[in-house]
Amino acid sequence: MSAPETGRLDRLDEPYRKKKPLLEVEGLTAGYGAAPVLHDVCLTVRPGEIVAVLGANGAGKTTLLRTLSGLVRADGGRIAFDGEDLRKVRVEQMVRLGIAHVPEGRGVVTELTVDENLRLGGLWRRDRADATRALSEVYDLFPALAQRRASAGHQLSGGERQMLALGRALIGRPRLLLLDEPSLGLAPRITAQILALLRDLRERTGLAVLLVEQNVRSALAIADEGIVLSLGRVVTRNSAADLRDDADLRHAYLGF
Amino acid sequence: MDRFIYLTFDGLSRGAVYAAFALALVLIWRAARIVNFAQGAMAVAAVYVAYSVTEKTGSYWLGFAAALVFGLLLGIAVEKAVMRFVDHSSPLNGVVVALGLVLVVQGVLGIVYGNEFRPVETPFARDAFQIGGIAVLSRYDVFVFAAVGAVVVALTVLFTRTSVGLRMRAAAFAPDVSRLLGVPVGGMLTLGWALAAAVGSLAGMLVVPTELGLNPNAMDVLFVSAFTAAVVGGLDSPIGAVTGGLVVGLLLSYVSGYLGATVAPMAVLALLVVVLLGRPGGLFSSSKARLA
Numbered sequence: 001m002s003a004p005e006t007g008r009l010d011r012l013d014e015p016y017r018k019k020k021p022l023l024e025v026e027g028l029t030a031g032y033g034a035a036p037v038l039h040d041v042c043l044t045v046r047p048g049e050i051v052a053v054l055g056a057n058g059a060g061k062t063t064l065l066r067t068l069s070g071l072v073r074a075d076g077g078r079i080a081f082d083g084e085d086l087r088k089v090r091v092e093q094m095v096r097l098g099i100a101h102v103p104e105g106r107g108v109v110t111e112l113t114v115d116e117n118l119r120l121g122g123l124w125r126r127d128r129a130d131a132t133r134a135l136s137e138v139y140d141l142f143p144a145l146a147q148r149r150a151s152a153g154h155q156l157s158g159g160e161r162q163m164l165a166l167g168r169a170l171i172g173r174p175r176l177l178l179l180d181e182p183s184l185g186l187a188p189r190i191t192a193q194i195l196a197l198l199r200d201l202r203e204r205t206g207l208a209v210l211l212v213e214q215n216v217r218s219a220l221a222i223a224d225e226g227i228v229l230s231l232g233r234v235v236t237r238n239s240a241a242d243l244r245d246d247a248d249l250r251h252a253y254l255g256f
Numbered sequence: 257m258d259r260f261i262y263l264t265f266d267g268l269s270r271g272a273v274y275a276a277f278a279l280a281l282v283l284i285w286r287a288a289r290i291v292n293f294a295q296g297a298m299a300v301a302a303v304y305v306a307y308s309v310t311e312k313t314g315s316y317w318l319g320f321a322a323a324l325v326f327g328l329l330l331g332i333a334v335e336k337a338v339m340r341f342v343d344h345s346s347p348l349n350g351v352v353v354a355l356g357l358v359l360v361v362q363g364v365l366g367i368v369y370g371n372e373f374r375p376v377e378t379p380f381a382r383d384a385f386q387i388g389g390i391a392v393l394s395r396y397d398v399f400v401f402a403a404v405g406a407v408v409v410a411l412t413v414l415f416t417r418t419s420v421g422l423r424m425r426a427a428a429f430a431p432d433v434s435r436l437l438g439v440p441v442g443g444m445l446t447l448g449w450a451l452a453a454a455v456g457s458l459a460g461m462l463v464v465p466t467e468l469g470l471n472p473n474a475m476d477v478l479f480v481s482a483f484t485a486a487v488v489g490g491l492d493s494p495i496g497a498v499t500g501g502l503v504v505g506l507l508l509s510y511v512s513g514y515l516g517a518t519v520a521p522m523a524v525l526a527l528l529v530v531v532l533l534g535r536p537g538g539l540f541s542s543s544k545a546r547l548a
Contacts, residue, residue, distance in 0.1 A: 069436060071432060071435075071436070091432075091435040091436060092435050092438055092439065092440050092441070093438070094436065094438075095436065095437060095438040096438060100436075101436045103432070103433065103436065107430065107432070107433035107436070109425075109426050109429050109430045109433060109434075110429075111425065111429045112422075112425065112426060112429070116422055116425075116426075119419075119422065120422060120423075120426050120434070120437050120439070121437055123419050123422065123423060123437070123438065123439070124437070124438030124439075168437070172437075172438075
């Protein structure tokens with residue numbers, strides 16, 4: 001077993017430490033077909049915590065998120081969300097448990113309009129009144145989307161698509177957001193806005209975020225904790241502050 | 257001029273049926289990315305059910321309703337029992353399976369009902385009204401227009417105004433994303449097949465009485481025209497299917513009226529080739545929207 005360096009976490013005195021974990025992953029192995037991509041991955045996300053998943057291309061970051069939301073089948077290990085065994089939950093049910101996955105490439109349905117994409121995010125909800133309220137909250141949060149309500153997804157810029165994907169996820173009022181490379185192809189200013197929004201959401205709603213990001217600096221700037229994946233294994237698990245300061249680690253795995 | 261008016265109305269009423277049938281093809285294409293070559297055979301099966309019910313009860317309308325319900329159920333059965341297990345990595349797989357289904361359905365119909373042509377009744381007279389001495393439309397033609405129009409309106413409302421329609425479109429365009437948003441993608445696919453088969457059955461009910469009669473192969477020729485209509489309009493576009501249907505109907509009518517009925521199938525083929533060369537995605541394709 002590739003032992004994650006969990007020791008140093010115990011010395012952190014952040015308030016999240018005391019909370020019961022929302023997501024607990026232990027010994028997770030998963031992949032496509034015969035060759036596993038993830039080996040023995042362990043991680044914990046507590047309510048209101050932002051955990052960054054870092055690592056080079058091909059390290060297994062996207063596969064990790066896809067396995068958590070059930071798009072990729074786990075071959076072994078344990079995934080517990082608020083005490084529930086996620087490996088037994090079908091993809092269609094994840095959103096009902098409070099898990100929102102904004103996939104790589106954002107997953108805007110380009111053939112549908114902005115408004116249709118957003119409404120799609122709330123169709124599963126029984127509480128129709130709150131789904132409607134959440135929709136108008138998202139429009140307030142992203143005025144750019146409100147102006148483009150009737151535009152088709154394929155007419156949007158990259159930044160607008162990211163706002164749309166994020167907004168659509170928020171309509172489900174998730175407890176855990178799995179966010180895959182929000183900065184991909186975006187101008188630094190827009191990336192900064194989106195990351196700032198994540199931190200704001202965490203403060204206001206207690207949203208927990210598992211954030212996959214190539215842009216290590218920005219990710220560690222908002223994250224509480226980070227795990228570093230290399231070739232499908234967790235090589236380091238530490239507070240974001242310590243990861244920022246760990247020069248050896250940065251050179252070895254993160255490239256800056 | 258009289259002849260032209262006559263041929264135009266004749267073409268439009270034929271075209272309406274092609275439009276309905278093309279719509280059925282478009283529905284499945286949009287939901288499952290399969291051209292359902294078994295649509296014709298499935299529709300004939302539904303018409304046979306109507307035939308049996310009408311024979312037993314003496315009511316055309318009971319038979320009509322039975323055909324639509326049977327179509328719906330047959331669509332569900334085909335999706336759940338056959339198409340769900342087709343490997344979609346190559347588009348040819350679905351086509352081959354659909355062609356196999358044609359053979360099975362036509363074989364079973366032949367065993368149960370025999371292969372002879374059976375005359376089918378229409379609910380309304382097929383004698384055309386005379387306007388200014390020209391035969392234009394029969395009561396039956398009006399019924400065909402009304403039925404196809406109702407289907408087009410119903411499908412438009414379903415897809416653009418209801419949450420089920422939104423789910424169906426999302427599931428078709430982006431299955432993984434839809435599942436992440438809680439859409440039961442498999443169920444939407446089944447629903448798509450059910451609707452498409454019901455619409456196909458309706459088209460069969462409308463067209464079979466105007467042709468030679470009921471026979472296991474009754475829809476084979478019609479399928480070619482309807483498939484052309486769907487491709488001309490763009491397989492992704494319901495409006496395209498309707499327009500394509502009317503265009504093919506008019507073309508067939510003019511060509512058989514002015515040049516002779518034997519040339520008509522060639523005209524359909526020529527239209528197909530011209531459209532595929534000029535606009536491979538069909539006249540109503542939105543090339544931008546299909547990048548994803």
